[in-house]
Amino acid sequence: MITLAIDAMGGDFAPNIVIQGTIKALISNKDLNINLYGDQKKIEDYLKETTTKNILNVIKTRLKIINTPLYLSMNAQNIREAIRDNTPYSMFVALRDVNQLSSIDGFITAGPTQALVLASYLIIGTLPGIKRISLALMFKSIDNRTRILTDAGANAEIKEENILDFAICANYLAQILLNIPEPKIKLLNIGIEPNKGRKMDVNIFKLLSNNPKINFQGNEEPNNFFNTEADILLSDGFTANMILKTYKGTAEMYKNNLKKMLTNNFYTKIISKIFFYKTIKNHFKKFNTDKTGGAILLGLTRIIIKAPGNSTSYSFYHTINQTIDLIKKNFLKKIIENFQ
Template identity: 35%
Template sequence: MKIAVDAMGGDNAPKVIVEGIEQARDEWKDLEFVLYGKESEIKKYLQNDERIKIVHTDEEILGTDEPVRAIRTKKNASMVLAAKSVKDGENDALFSLGNTGALLASGIFIVGRIKQVARPALMPTLPVTNSTNGVNMLDVGANAEAKASYLQQWAIMGSIYAHDVKKIDQPRIALLNNGTEYDKGDTLHKEAYQLLKETEGINFIGNVESGDILAGVADVIVTDGFTGNAALKATEGTATILLKQLKDALLNNGIFTKMGAAIVSPSLKGMRKMFDTSQAGGAVLLGLKSPVIKAHGAADSKTVYYTVKQIYDMLTNDTINKANKYFEKMNAEK
């Protein structure tokens, strides 16, 4: 199994990428890696080139580049070359920490979508209060608008992913809505509810409100990309502010407060660990012919390692082909 890596994407490339890839290489002996980027920069951090190949290019896509224009004009960019290698069957998956929009465009226009999937969706893993598995939410930005049939397809793919990668026997699938009652929401959500309720092979548990995204009530939450992106950023922003305010309150209010902070420190570490999503890996662009994964631009080598684990599990379980077969069967029964 071979993974194409955009070695120049992200805030700390290629250092953290090379470090994480080497750790993953040493863990899984049946994995090979092809790193696309500036060879001299990559070799600065490469300790051992066993099962690691470098394809040199000086061109890269920046975070400030307009996504679609970038992949069309920067033909030799590390991300574009990596995506083309997957399209041509030279590699089995694509991994990048770079420009999110450009990776979405590379996945859709270069790697290509599954024939039966109308719109690919971006799916990260968020922390929950009562499980180490977290919750997967899709779509969080690839599609600002959606149809009920899109949500149905995303639920199916999310369920297959949760089963294969997270080892959950019957993943709980929920629809993000403005109430838990079956008749809540606009026309889209009412129609989607009925479709999901009637979809064979998934464990649909009904609606979930945004206040319960991190409560662990579901394993996969489906929503349109506009709502999902807004909910994701609101959740992440609130968590960041609360943790910062808590830290300031404990450390900047006198000696007695600091003594109290020392006492509760173990509990605070547990809270911080809950919001550490590095072990969840990256966000998956589901609905493509091959695995395409986006990790956060500020990710460290540990996140890179766990993202490779994600890809490894998807390849080992043939997750993409399972989705293909499901949709082929569904279309044949219509």
């Protein structure tokens, strides 16, 4: 059996979408137990209102609710002080349980990113030699190929050596999860030449080029983000987060405009539905960010996943399945072995 700790109160639409995603995951994964951390009354009331008795009977022995009424808002402040004072926020209580109980295999939250990064760093701890943890996002583009972007938002400011840590961790992630023996790694920059970018970027280029542990292929421009030959794209968290949010906004705008054009009048609506329905549906699927899943916090001694703050029930369900896949492939054990 796999046991996951989940923060029911994290995210823009918590606890409802978290509960919905959790129920879907429990129904489709018979070997899954979930410890749900949050306001017990709110969770139980929502379950009674929205879930049939048959479904509750199926999942009740595998769903445990840990009553933690306090939770972090998405603009939470003074995180370090709250951790130091042992404030029983749902995220912190769950992380402490994950750290102390070997029976829990991983943790998922859609709560505030910076709070999760700091709390994970202080409560869970890092792998030997890792000074900064990073968010690694696995994404698919139109070519249906899976790539990894890191850091996807954990660190707005970094030191040059931090990128090397990100590269080494992401390299192992690609080897273990994507079965790529020598992942191609590129650095996101404003040009492909070695001397392009800020002084820090030039120095990072040299640092990556001289490291024999990775297959560094040089710089990559953002306009090639979705058709790059690289398996792993490296960046600081600020730049990568801007790119991701621009992509999501552009994809949503494109989908809405295309849908509007195809349903502009009665004739275009009928023609597109009769002749192009399947093609259009498959095309839209390629822009569905719900399937992106969560971002993995790389460099920690436990599996910690950051689900999108605006997760839908389907995307949260997908994040749970992604976490199960990491556990079944012994990701944590294998990456720890590489750092010993």
